[in-house]
Amino acid sequence: MLNGDDALDTQASVRRANLRRALQLVFRAPGAQTRAGIARGTGLTAATASSLVAELIELRLIVDGEQAASTGGKRATTLSIDAAHHLIVVIVIRPTDARIALVALDGTEVETHRVTYTEKTRDGMLDEAVADIAREHAGRLLVAGVQLPGTTDGRRVFESVQLDWTDVPLADRFERLLAVPVLLVNDVDAEAIAEAAREDESAGYRLFIHIGTGIGAAVTLDGELAPGPRDRAGEIGHVQVVFGDDARTCRCGRVGCLESVASMTAMLGDDFDDALDDAAIADLAAAADQAGLTDGARALARTIKLIAAVLDAAEVVIGGPARALGAPFLELVQAEIDYTATGTTRVPVRFADAGASISTGVAQVALSSALGVRWSPAQLRAASALRD
Structure with missing residues (x-):
């Protein structure tokens, strides 16, 4: 709606850019932002800011809210996100x-x-x-x-x-x-985007790993996704990490893939499904072979150690259904990671925010x-x- 080709320096593209700037200011402080605040935040005139607000209201993107606290003059009207239409x-x-x-x-x-x-x-x-x-x-x-x-x-x-x-x-x-x-x-x-979006500040590289029936990863830098040029970044599930007699056949047809040992299906059995709730997953984990969980944690830790060393990652976050495995599994992974390879430093590992x-x-x-x-x-x- 507000996005378009801004490559050409046309009046329409400038207008769209200013509308986005004004709208972002409201999204950043809904219920507190004002027309005067938008003028200050964008460097535009009060008349232009008011015109932008009028268009955003007409588009049903924002609405007028309560009056702001008095600063000695006429009380300004606050602006909020219009949640009633789109x-x-x-x-x-x-x-x-x-x-x-x-x-x-x-x-x-x-x-x-x-x-x-x-x-x-x-x-x-x-x-x-x-x-x-x-x-x-x-x-x-x-x-x-x-x-x-x-x-x-x-x-x-x-x-x-x-x-x-x-x-x-x-x-x-x-x-x-x-x-x-x-x-x-x-x-x-x-x-990974959801995890970063809930934080006020996010510095450095973060390695995010999803573990469910499959395994994948994503990297964020200062809270922004760092994708690869061929849309293949994070495809670690079918990289071979287990060798010799311990290597298992993966559903992709190869042997020794990370998913073949560290996916939730590999660790908990075929009764696992991504749609299960946390309580059902915890029950499966309680009945699972501890050796399977240990093998999965070890293979995952090897992968984390290598990637984190390459990135100099500030932290590693494990998301997906694996969060239901709780502290015991996290401790297994952390124990396998907690050796200091020459030239590296310890990287903390935690589960993703349960509130997202x-x-x-x-x-x-x-x-x-x-x-x-x-x-x-x-x-x-x-x-x-x-x-x-």
């Missing part, structure tokens, strides 16, 4: 189910659905659910973000071992159903794609509190 569609696709959420502009989830399927029924069930959303909320949808396991350029799924998809034009398919722009996001990238919604990261990517703005950490924490 909706961001978030679709989180997993091997056996999908979670579809509608997210308001203030970051709150206003509606959620879960769709279960088999490999044979997946395409039909997803298309039907997406079409239902389009019919029910016609005219209110702004943009859609689709989170999935696999490599993507934002438009096509290059390859997903978990979904058994190769070169699938998924964005085009969903755009025909929704009639709004659709952006595909790798699931681990989305989790599964839709936060992909919703943030979709919001930025459509409007060129971001939620503030405080706004995301407030949205999480409302959800809980």
